[in-house]
Amino acid sequence: MQYPMFKAALAASVALALSLSVTAHAQSTSGSNGFATRINASAVTGNATYNRFIVRYNASVPTTAVAATQSASAAMSRATKLQASLSSNAPAVSYKRTLATGAHLITTSRKLNASEAAAFMQSIASDPTVAYVQPDVMRHAIGIKAPASFTPNDNYFAKYQTDYLPGDGTATAAGNKVANWGGANVTGAWDLADGTGITIAVIDTGIVKHADIDASLGDAGYDFISDGFVSGRSTDGRVSGGWDLGDWTTGAPYDSGANACVNQGQGQGSSWHGSHVASASGAEITNNSIGMAGIAYKAKVLPVRALGHCGGYDSDIADAIVWASGGHVDGVADNQHPAQVINMSLGGDGTCTAxxxxxxxxxxxxxxxxxxxxxxxxxxADVKSHSPASCPGVITVASTGVGSGLSFYSNYNAPGESIVKLAAFGGGVYPNEASSGTQLNPEGFAWQAVNNSSTSPAASPGGDTYGGMAGTSQATPHVTGAVALMQSARLAANMPLLTPDEVLAVLQKTARTPHTTPNSNKTFGAGILDAGAAVAEAVKGGGTTPPTDNATVLQNGVALTGQKGDAGSETFYKIDVPANARALVIRTAGGTGDVSLYVKAGAAPTATAFDASSIHAGNAESVTVAKVAAATTYYLRVVGVQAYTGVSVQATYTPASQ
Structure with a gap:
C-alpha cells in the first residue's frame, strides 16, 4: 500500500484547539428573591452572545409549548425593566422544542449580550413554576492535530500506536525510540477480550466512509444537529444517519457575516474529529494488514452527530445522550442499537450541576x-469550570503523554477535587509533556483514520488517510474502548454487565501509578489507564465483599448524618427488619457530591450481586420494599460516584403491629 499523506497542521492547530475551549468562570446570577440556585450562568462570558435558553419547569406544573412561550414572553417583558438595552430593543421570544429530559428550548429573535442574557434568565427564574434555566451554549471538539500477545498486522501499528502498548518504560520500536511510560496496555487487554457484543456510541462530528473504518452503523446513527447553520444543511431539522458532513469554519458564513463564529481568516478546515475518536474506541478495522488498529475492535460503533460548523448546542447533545442510551426523543425514531458506553470528546465553558x-x-x-x-x-485549567466534564455521574478523563506526565494542555483536579477520575494517553506533543520544544512525532500524538478533505468529505478510497491528534479528546476513547473490552469480557464469561459505578471502581482500582510524579496542585485521579488490568479485574467481579460485621448498623427511622467518602469508595450499612414489616424505605439524601445506592437482603451487595439499586445524579437515592415476609437483615452499599460529604443514610419501616 502506498504510504499515506498524513495531515499537517501543528503550531497553528495547537493555538486553535486551546482557543476553542476557553477557560470557564463559574458565576451565579443572583436576585433579591433568592432564586440564584435555579440559574446556571457559569457559561456566560462577556464577549459572547446568546439567543437559546433551556428552561425546566417544576414537575408538578404541566407545561405546554404555548404555556412555555407565554411564560418566557412575560419574562422578557419583566427583563426590559432590568436591562436598558432590552427596553429599547426587546426581542421576540419563540418556542423550539421539548428536550428528551422534559426541559423546553426557548429562542430570542436576536442574540443577547451577557448582561441581557443574565437579566432574561433572572426574570425567567423569578417565576415560581420554573425549576431551572440555563443558556444553550456551544460545545466543541477537543483536539490538537499533529503533522503528517495478540499483535495486529496493521502496517502502521508498530510505528504509530505505541499508546496501545504497556507503559513499562520499554523504548518505542520506531520514531524517536523514547521510553514508553504512558501506554494504556491495550495489547494486554486483547488477550482477554475484543469488544464482541458491545455497542459504543460516539457523540461527536459523525463518521466518514474509509477503507479502514467499520462504519456499518453509519446509517443507524443519527444527526441531532437541529440548526441548519451548524449542520451545514439547507434547512433546520434533524436527519437519520451519523455521517460527518464536515465542520469547516473557513469562508462565509462562518468567518464573516452576522453569525460568524470565528474571526475572518482564522477559520479551520474540517477536523474529522468524530472519525478519529470513533476509530480509536473501536471502529478502526483491526488485523486487516491495513493502516492502524482500534481498541475494542469487534464492538459496534454507533456514530451520533451533535457537533458541526462552529460546535454543537447543549440541547442537541442532551437529546443525543438520551437517544444513544436507548431512551426516547420526540420526533426521532428510537435507537435500535442502545449503547453500553458513550464517548463524549467535547466540551466548553461552565460548571455542570445536577x-x-x-x-x-x-x-x-x-x-x-x-x-x-x-x-x-x-x-x-481546573476541570470544575468545564462542561460536561464536571457533570455528576460521568467518568472524566485527563490526558497524559508517553512519559506519563500530565499533558500541558489537559485540565486537572485542583487540590481537594476528584472530578477527573483517571488519565489515559492523549498525546504529550513535546518531550516530557513540556509546553514547548521540539515536537515529538509520532509518539507525542494519537494516530487514527481520518479524511483528507478540508471541507466536505472526499469519497473513499481517494479521501482515505490517517492523522495524529493530541488532546483529552484522544485520551477519552482509550477509556471508552477499555470499558467496552471490560463489558465484552463479562459477556463472554456469562457474567452480568457492570453498572456505571462498578465500571468506574474497576478502572480506578487498576489504574497505574504514573512514572512521573504528578504536581500536587494538578492531579488526575487514580492514575493512568491500564486496559489489560481493568479487563482482568472486571472478569473477577471488580472486588471482594467485606465481612458483613464491618457494616454500620442503622436504627429504624434514624438518619445517620454527616457521611462522607472519596470517589470510587464503598461504605456498607445494615438494618435488621422484623417479619411482616411494611414499607421499608432505604435512602440517601443531602450533602454534596454524588453517590449511588445498592441494597441486598441477607448479604452485603457486591459489584455484581444486589437486589435493587438507585442511580441518579446527586445524592437523592431511594429503594423501597413493599413487605418483608421473614425477619431479614438488609445491607446497603453506598458508592461514591464523586467524592461526597454531609450525606445522610436512613432506613425506615413500619412494624407489623402498627
Whole structure:
C-alpha cells in the first residue's frame, strides 16, 4: 500500500484547539428573591452572545409549548425593566422544542449580550413554576492535530500506536525510540477480550466512509444537529444517519457575516474529529494488514452527530445522550442499537450541576446502565469550570503523554477535587509533556483514520488517510474502548454487565501509578489507564465483599448524618427488619457530591450481586420494599460516584403491629 499523506497542521492547530475551549468562570446570577440556585450562568462570558435558553419547569406544573412561550414572553417583558438595552430593543421570544429530559428550548429573535442574557434568565427564574434555566451554549471538539500477545498486522501499528502498548518504560520500536511510560496496555487487554457484543456510541462530528473504518452503523446513527447553520444543511431539522458532513469554519458564513463564529481568516478546515475518536474506541478495522488498529475492535460503533460548523448546542447533545442510551426523543425514531458506553470528546465553558440539561440526560443514560466517558478539556485549567466534564455521574478523563506526565494542555483536579477520575494517553506533543520544544512525532500524538478533505468529505478510497491528534479528546476513547473490552469480557464469561459505578471502581482500582510524579496542585485521579488490568479485574467481579460485621448498623427511622467518602469508595450499612414489616424505605439524601445506592437482603451487595439499586445524579437515592415476609437483615452499599460529604443514610419501616 502506498504510504499515506498524513495531515499537517501543528503550531497553528495547537493555538486553535486551546482557543476553542476557553477557560470557564463559574458565576451565579443572583436576585433579591433568592432564586440564584435555579440559574446556571457559569457559561456566560462577556464577549459572547446568546439567543437559546433551556428552561425546566417544576414537575408538578404541566407545561405546554404555548404555556412555555407565554411564560418566557412575560419574562422578557419583566427583563426590559432590568436591562436598558432590552427596553429599547426587546426581542421576540419563540418556542423550539421539548428536550428528551422534559426541559423546553426557548429562542430570542436576536442574540443577547451577557448582561441581557443574565437579566432574561433572572426574570425567567423569578417565576415560581420554573425549576431551572440555563443558556444553550456551544460545545466543541477537543483536539490538537499533529503533522503528517495478540499483535495486529496493521502496517502502521508498530510505528504509530505505541499508546496501545504497556507503559513499562520499554523504548518505542520506531520514531524517536523514547521510553514508553504512558501506554494504556491495550495489547494486554486483547488477550482477554475484543469488544464482541458491545455497542459504543460516539457523540461527536459523525463518521466518514474509509477503507479502514467499520462504519456499518453509519446509517443507524443519527444527526441531532437541529440548526441548519451548524449542520451545514439547507434547512433546520434533524436527519437519520451519523455521517460527518464536515465542520469547516473557513469562508462565509462562518468567518464573516452576522453569525460568524470565528474571526475572518482564522477559520479551520474540517477536523474529522468524530472519525478519529470513533476509530480509536473501536471502529478502526483491526488485523486487516491495513493502516492502524482500534481498541475494542469487534464492538459496534454507533456514530451520533451533535457537533458541526462552529460546535454543537447543549440541547442537541442532551437529546443525543438520551437517544444513544436507548431512551426516547420526540420526533426521532428510537435507537435500535442502545449503547453500553458513550464517548463524549467535547466540551466548553461552565460548571455542570445536577440540574443542567446535560446532567439530566446523563442521569437517564446511567439509569439504563450506560457508562458515560467524557474528556476533561484542553484549557490547562481546573476541570470544575468545564462542561460536561464536571457533570455528576460521568467518568472524566485527563490526558497524559508517553512519559506519563500530565499533558500541558489537559485540565486537572485542583487540590481537594476528584472530578477527573483517571488519565489515559492523549498525546504529550513535546518531550516530557513540556509546553514547548521540539515536537515529538509520532509518539507525542494519537494516530487514527481520518479524511483528507478540508471541507466536505472526499469519497473513499481517494479521501482515505490517517492523522495524529493530541488532546483529552484522544485520551477519552482509550477509556471508552477499555470499558467496552471490560463489558465484552463479562459477556463472554456469562457474567452480568457492570453498572456505571462498578465500571468506574474497576478502572480506578487498576489504574497505574504514573512514572512521573504528578504536581500536587494538578492531579488526575487514580492514575493512568491500564486496559489489560481493568479487563482482568472486571472478569473477577471488580472486588471482594467485606465481612458483613464491618457494616454500620442503622436504627429504624434514624438518619445517620454527616457521611462522607472519596470517589470510587464503598461504605456498607445494615438494618435488621422484623417479619411482616411494611414499607421499608432505604435512602440517601443531602450533602454534596454524588453517590449511588445498592441494597441486598441477607448479604452485603457486591459489584455484581444486589437486589435493587438507585442511580441518579446527586445524592437523592431511594429503594423501597413493599413487605418483608421473614425477619431479614438488609445491607446497603453506598458508592461514591464523586467524592461526597454531609450525606445522610436512613432506613425506615413500619412494624407489623402498627
Amino acid at each position: 440540574d443542567d440539561a446535560t446532567a439530566q440526560a446523563i442521569a437517564k443514560a446511567r439509569a439504563k446502565g450506560t457508562t458515560v466517558v467524557v474528556a476533561a478539556g484542553n484549557d490547562g
